[in-house]
Amino acid sequence: MLLLVQNEIGQVMARCLTCSENHEETRAILQPIVDKFSKDPGAERVFVCDHANGMRNLVNSVFGDGVTVKQDPFHVIQRMTEKVSDRDKKKWLAKSLSEASYDVERNLRPPEMMATLFISAVGKICPGDVRVKDEWESSVVSNLVQICRGDLFVENSNYHEGGGTVSLYLNTVAIWTELTLFEFTTAQSSSWSKVPSQS
Numbered sequence: 001m002l003l004l005v006q007n008e009i010g011q012v013m014a015r016c017l018t019c020s021e022n023h024e025e026t027r028a029i030l031q032p033i034v035d036k037f038s039k040d041p042g043a044e045r046v047f048v049c050d051h052a053n054g055m056r057n058l059v060n061s062v063f064g065d066g067v068t069v070k071q072d073p074f075h076v077i078q079r080m081t082e083k084v085s086d087r088d089k090k091k092w093l094a095k096s097l098s099e100a101s102y103d104v105e106r107n108l109r110p111p112e113m114m115a116t117l118f119i120s121a122v123g124k125i126c127p128g129d130v131r132v133k134d135e136w137e138s139s140v141v142s143n144l145v146q147i148c149r150g151d152l153f154v155e156n157s158n159y160h161e162g163g164g165t166v167s168l169y170l171n172t173v174a175i176w177t178e179l180t181l182f183e184f185t186t187a188q189s190s191s192w193s194k195v196p197s198q199s
Contacts, residue, residue, distance in 0.1 A: 003029050023058045030062045044068065050075040052151050053142075071151040073101040073108070076143050080122065083136045089129050096121035101152065108153050115147045 001021060005014040013033055018025040045067045049055045052071035059069050077097040084090040100117030103109055109117070122140050130136040146152060 005029060005033055026055075026058060027062060030059070034063060046070055046154060048072050052146065069151075070154060071146050073098075073152050076146070076152065077101070079139055080143065083130050083132070083139060084125060085131050086129055089125065093121060093125060096124075111147055111150045111153050114152065115144060118144060118147055 001018050003016050003018055003021075003026060004012055007013055013036065014029050016025070016029045045063065047055070047059045047063070047067050048070045049059075050072060052069050056069045059067055077094055080097060081090045081094045084093055097118065100114055100121055101109060108114070125136075127133055127136075
């Protein structure tokens with residue numbers, strides 16, 4: 001398995017082939033990056049990963065309490081759609097959940113709106129459309145809890161540089177376990193600070 005650590009615009013800061021996705025191997029790739037973050041007390045440090053609930057304690061033990069752990073929407077959508085058996089309904093659900101996560105300008109929706117649209121989308125999937133009903137229901141509940149808690153939301157999810165815009169949450173690659181780190185100054189929330197690449 002390839003573990004990647006990327007900064008806010010998708011530049012790889014560290015990478016490592018691992019036998020599994022265990023915390024010991026993940027900690028080894030994160031530890032050298034701790035000093036790469038600025039010590040500016042006005043900067044909010046955000047860690048985006050494919051499994052926020054499973055990574056929260058590890059991230060806090062490595063980076064301290066000053067880092068907020070967030071869930072990337074791509075993996076929420078992927079986990080929901082993989083439980084649907086019909087190909088057309090799976091495609092429809094992926095589109096609906098993407099629309100629930102992002103507005104027309106590709107900004108993340110606020111948690112309340114995201115939760116409402118999420119419930120509406122998954123509510124249109126019939127029990128006969130899912131592979132295992134219990135797994136589906138469990139996934140709906142756990143993902144809804146994350147959405148309501150704000151785990152999928154950051155105020156500004158776009159990075160602007162040199163006239164271009166990169167949507168931070170769209171850099172996730174499905175076949176890799178990704179750990180994305182970025183930070184921004186809350187006073188200048190539209191101006192993101194790059195985390196320097198690891199040499």
